[in-house]
Amino acid sequence: MNREDRLKRQEKIRNFSIIAHIDHGKSTLADRILEKTNALTSREMKAQLLDSMDLERERGITIKLNAVQLKYKANDGEDYIFHLIDTPGHVDFTYEVSRSLAACEGAILVVDAAQGIEAQTLANVYLALDNDLEILPVINKIDLPSADPERVRNEIEEVIGLDASEAVLASAKAGIGIEDILEQVVKSVPAPTGDPDAPLKALIFDSLYDAYRGVVAYIRVVDGTVKVGDKIKMVATGKEFEVNEVGVFSPKATMLDELTVGDVGFLTASIKNVGDTRVGDTITNAKNGTTEPLPGYRKLNPMVYCGLYPIDTARFNDLREALEKLQLNDSALQFEPETSQALGFGFRCGFLGLLHMEIIQERIEREFKIDLITTAPSVIYHVHMTDGSEIKVDNPSNLPDPQKIDRVEEPYVKATMMAPNDYVGAIMELCQLKRGIFIDMQYQGENRVSIIYEIPLAEIVYDFFDQLKSSTRGYASFDYELIGYKPSKLVKMDILLNTEKVDALSFIVHNDFAYERGKIIVEKLKELIPRQQFEVPIQAAIGQKIVARSTIKAMRKNVLAKCYGGDISRKRKLLEKQKEGKKRMKQVGSVEVPQEAFMAVLKMDDNNTKK
Amino acid sequence: MIKAAYLHIPFCEHICHYCDFNKVFLKGQPVDDYLQALDQEMKMTLSQYPTDQLETIFVGGGTPTSLNEQQLDRFCESINRNLPKSENLEFTFEANPGDLSTDKLQILKDAGVNRISLGVQTFNDELLEKIGRVHRAKDVYQTIERAKAIGFENISIDLIFSLPTQTVTDFQESLAEAFTLDITHYSAYSLIIEPKTVFYNLLKKGKLPTPGEDIEAQMYGMLMEEMEKHGFGQYEISNFSKPGFESRHNLTYWNNEYYYGFGAGAHSYVNGSRRSNSGPVKKYIDQIKCGVLPVFEDHLVTKAEQMEEEMFLGLRKTEGVSIPHFTEKFDVDPLKFFENEIADLVAKQWIDVKSNHIFLTKKGRFLGNEVFQSFLVG
Numbered sequence: 001m002n003r004e005d006r007l008k009r010q011e012k013i014r015n016f017s018i019i020a021h022i023d024h025g026k027s028t029l030a031d032r033i034l035e036k037t038n039a040l041t042s043r044e045m046k047a048q049l050l051d052s053m054d055l056e057r058e059r060g061i062t063i064k065l066n067a068v069q070l071k072y073k074a075n076d077g078e079d080y081i082f083h084l085i086d087t088p089g090h091v092d093f094t095y096e097v098s099r100s101l102a103a104c105e106g107a108i109l110v111v112d113a114a115q116g117i118e119a120q121t122l123a124n125v126y127l128a129l130d131n132d133l134e135i136l137p138v139i140n141k142i143d144l145p146s147a148d149p150e151r152v153r154n155e156i157e158e159v160i161g162l163d164a165s166e167a168v169l170a171s172a173k174a175g176i177g178i179e180d181i182l183e184q185v186v187k188s189v190p191a192p193t194g195d196p197d198a199p200l201k202a203l204i205f206d207s208l209y210d211a212y213r214g215v216v217a218y219i220r221v222v223d224g225t226v227k228v229g230d231k232i233k234m235v236a237t238g239k240e241f242e243v244n245e246v247g248v249f250s251p252k253a254t255m256l257d258e259l260t261v262g263d264v265g266f267l268t269a270s271i272k273n274v275g276d277t278r279v280g281d282t283i284t285n286a287k288n289g290t291t292e293p294l295p296g297y298r299k300l301n302p303m304v305y306c307g308l309y310p311i312d313t314a315r316f317n318d319l320r321e322a323l324e325k326l327q328l329n330d331s332a333l334q335f336e337p338e339t340s341q342a343l344g345f346g347f348r349c350g351f352l353g354l355l356h357m358e359i360i361q362e363r364i365e366r367e368f369k370i371d372l373i374t375t376a377p378s379v380i381y382h383v384h385m386t387d388g389s390e391i392k393v394d395n396p397s398n399l400p401d402p403q404k405i406d407r408v409e410e411p412y413v414k415a416t417m418m419a420p421n422d423y424v425g426a427i428m429e430l431c432q433l434k435r436g437i438f439i440d441m442q443y444q445g446e447n448r449v450s451i452i453y454e455i456p457l458a459e460i461v462y463d464f465f466d467q468l469k470s471s472t473r474g475y476a477s478f479d480y481e482l483i484g485y486k487p488s489k490l491v492k493m494d495i496l497l498n499t500e501k502v503d504a505l506s507f508i509v510h511n512d513f514a515y516e517r518g519k520i521i522v523e524k525l526k527e528l529i530p531r532q533q534f535e536v537p538i539q540a541a542i543g544q545k546i547v548a549r550s551t552i553k554a555m556r557k558n559v560l561a562k563c564y565g566g567d568i569s570r571k572r573k574l575l576e577k578q579k580e581g582k583k584r585m586k587q588v589g590s591v592e593v594p595q596e597a598f599m600a601v602l603k604m605d606d607n608n609t610k611k
Numbered sequence: 612m613i614k615a616a617y618l619h620i621p622f623c624e625h626i627c628h629y630c631d632f633n634k635v636f637l638k639g640q641p642v643d644d645y646l647q648a649l650d651q652e653m654k655m656t657l658s659q660y661p662t663d664q665l666e667t668i669f670v671g672g673g674t675p676t677s678l679n680e681q682q683l684d685r686f687c688e689s690i691n692r693n694l695p696k697s698e699n700l701e702f703t704f705e706a707n708p709g710d711l712s713t714d715k716l717q718i719l720k721d722a723g724v725n726r727i728s729l730g731v732q733t734f735n736d737e738l739l740e741k742i743g744r745v746h747r748a749k750d751v752y753q754t755i756e757r758a759k760a761i762g763f764e765n766i767s768i769d770l771i772f773s774l775p776t777q778t779v780t781d782f783q784e785s786l787a788e789a790f791t792l793d794i795t796h797y798s799a800y801s802l803i804i805e806p807k808t809v810f811y812n813l814l815k816k817g818k819l820p821t822p823g824e825d826i827e828a829q830m831y832g833m834l835m836e837e838m839e840k841h842g843f844g845q846y847e848i849s850n851f852s853k854p855g856f857e858s859r860h861n862l863t864y865w866n867n868e869y870y871y872g873f874g875a876g877a878h879s880y881v882n883g884s885r886r887s888n889s890g891p892v893k894k895y896i897d898q899i900k901c902g903v904l905p906v907f908e909d910h911l912v913t914k915a916e917q918m919e920e921e922m923f924l925g926l927r928k929t930e931g932v933s934i935p936h937f938t939e940k941f942d943v944d945p946l947k948f949f950e951n952e953i954a955d956l957v958a959k960q961w962i963d964v965k966s967n968h969i970f971l972t973k974k975g976r977f978l979g980n981e982v983f984q985s986f987l988v989g
Binding site for chain 2: 531556557558559561565568571574578582
């Protein structure tokens with residue numbers, strides 16, 4: 001292609017994302033767009049095509065991004081090239097959303113016609129505005145009986161301040177309004193600007209690891225052209241590679257000769273380490289490349305930490321390999337070896353959030369078949385010592401002796417919750433319980449309220465979201481951002497089983513709640529740990545002081561009753577099952593402890609909400 | 612050599628809330644075709660896997676006594692025609708109290724049945740109602756009287772404890788009633804809540820007030836004491852009898868010996884294989900009609916599994932596992948083969964090794980499963 005052709009082609013490119021609150025119909029709309037642009041025959045069409053990982057499909061959320069190239073013949077008779085870039089729908093992955101938005105010129109904002117604007121809608125809109133995107137509002141699910149598109153149209157104008165007069169009324173599920181949306185993309189989303197002859201500038205907005213190709217970098221070309229055989233350089237890391245393949249997903253991977261301005265596709269270059277292609281970094285030419293990276297690269301820092309231990313201690317190395325493999329596709333995952341007296345050898349792992357943690361844990365158990373013990377999640381505490389030094393603690397059992405501590409600071413988030421005003425009381429009560437500091441409350445339209453609190457992150461990572469949902473019958477939505485550290489009166493609670501301290505069960509708690517939580521947790525543990533061959537006392541202690549105690553009773557009776565007409569195989573199966581169940585437990589001293597017990601600290605508030 | 616046969620009658624007039632055996636409502640079932648199929652199955656099996664003579668026959672269900680008189684007569688005739696029997700055959704019929712008319716009892720007696728096993732469960736009428744039984748305590752006394760009058764001398768009853776809302780006192784009262792009966796044998800099982808039962812569904816909804824592990828253990832302890840006091844020897848975890856009246860059929864299972872299993876869903880252990888038959892009545896009948904054995908599952912038991920089973924079955928018996936018998940059967944000394952397991956369990960005082968036997972201690976009887984699991988080493 002010459003310069004003329006490239007520029008002409010560039011005119012016809014439209015790059016956009018779909019942003020939405022979870023469940024507002026983003027994936028369904030993406031499917032419809034794919035269908036409408038004939039990207040797939042109907043036989044290839046699987047529901048929610050873009051969510052390709054099993055886990056994503058099961059949980060109905062998007063974790064890894066996808067970018068597809070689509071051809072669209074518009075009503076003006078011209079052929080357009082669309083790049084649709086999918087974004088993850090969960091707050092844990094905000095950074096990935098912002099990177100994928102950086103690869104676009106426009107965003108379709110999907111709002112549920114019944115539910116209206118939610119906290120994540122707002123958060124995503126702000127991200128899109130930060131990236132100077134053209135936003136096309138779409139009011140989805142208009143075929144629902146409870147739909148109220150005019151109210152939602154007003155909300156979009158009042159709450160976000162967008163002109164919603166041209167918002168498409170659509171039902172992705174019923175296929176209503178899809179063409180209007182595509183026409184608006186053609187009309188309103190600007191074509192990419194950029195010079196195909198300038199030095200290469202391509203944004204890496206995602207990457208994954210392929211066993212045969214090495215790292216596959218998902219890129220958006222901003223300036224210049226990249227061809228097979230080109231020598232390229234990563235601006236942030238300075239590493240150089242030779243390009244093996246370039247191409248696009250349409251949605252099947254299709255190899256091309258080059259990618260040029262406006263193109264969204266992939267690139268492989270025998271890159272062995274995902275760390276060399278950091279999401280947000282800029283790719284340029286190895287020689288005469290740009291020295292000005294595209295804006296926006298930042299290193300991701302985990303917010304939540306937990307210990308992962310193999311139940312079978314012999315599988316420590318397998319676990320290391322599993323984590324290494326997962327890290328290839330997920331640079332946000334961090335881990336380093338640690339040792340627990342109770343659990344043996346394992347890893348302290350850092351995650352973007354609780355969902356991220358659960359996903360990694362599930363993938364290790366499912367894809368690598370390693371049974372895990374996961375310790376309760378913790379945040380990073382900043383501990384200021386009396387000698388003036390400062391240490392960072394990501395594992396509660398490492399909190400130093402109270403005498404040596406001057407003060408402890410913990411991370412706070414600004415939490416934004418939106419809900420119908422009937423639930424204001426419930427939300428405030430919950431935030432108060434979670435040590436929240438009230439900041440602001442605003443009415444959004446007639447019946448909706450947004451409430452802002454500052455809450456310790458540690459309270460959020462437990463089960464805040466679940467509790468918020470249950471105390472507002474699912475109506476509240478929630479988003480948060482880290483705002484920094486504040487001092488708190490925190491103490492370490494130790495748990496003793498059979499009078500021995502179990503380090504993996506230690507947790508950090510606010511002094512004012514310590515006694516109550518101690519009581520709750522020993523009762524919870526009593527429920528979760530099955531009867532043992534002998535009586536086991538459970539104690540909660542702060543320092544040397546026992547603050548609560550309970551007892552797991554000794555096993556009294558466990559024997560098969562009747563013989564089912566000579567069905568010995570069934571007896572055998574039952575015994576095997578019981579034996580298998582024991583293997584899933586961790587031997588801690590002389591006590592067999594199931595996985596759930598290590599998460600007991602998360603369940604403590606069950607009792608509170610039930611009151 | 613095969614010395615035992617189990618026959619299954621999968622029909623019931625009422626279905627109990629705890630029962631997960633293979634059974635269907637009697638009404639509308641092809642009972643006569645079923646009996647015909649059973650006849651065929653015996654014939655086919657015996658020609659393929661012959662035996663000299665059977666020591667025990669056990670007819671269970673379902674409810675064998677739900678058959679009418681003609682059916683019962685025909686069924687017994689079929690058994691007697693197909694199965695070779697030894698002189699001192701133990702021939703048991705399971706029955707529901709209330710089902711056994713004098714006529715039916717006479718048919719059984721004439722056919723050579725010499726042992727009756729009654730599903731009494733409890734003497735508390737309220738509890739009987741709660742667990743979905745239709746008989747009442749008075750039916751038990753009447754049935755046993757009738758059976759004795761016709762000449763049955765070997766009568767057993769089944770009791771269930773740890774029933775929903777049952778107290779230790781309540782179970783004690785049921786036991787006291789049971790001891791007034793002047794019979795030879797008792798089986799007493801603690802209630803197990805199995806999937807696909809009414810009780811299981813209630814339990815999942817949190818609506819089944821079971822007494823719990825501590826009460827259950829108390830009941831079991833009390834049961835063993837009372838039985839001993841009244842002269843009934845415990846020969847297995849759940850079975851008690853007057854001397855010489857142990858159920859030889861049940862012992863076949865615990866001795867890890869072969870047995871035939873005839874009927875829909877029946878289990879057998881023949882020629883090294885544990886098999887189960889097709890459960891659905893229609894499927895069972897159709898397979899027989901096509902001239903094939905209605906085998907659903909067939910597992911050739913490996914030597915390792917046989918040794919495990921010899922242990923976890925044999926340990927159910929009070930006398931335990933005979934070391935010389937094990938050694939002769941498998942050419943391996945169990946004390947060596949299971950050296951670590953046995954050492955651990957002896958240390959816990961759950962088993963003991965004495966006079967050439969490995970057996971559960973009294974403490975171990977409460978925790979049989981913990982012991983049995985240890986011997987699953989494969």
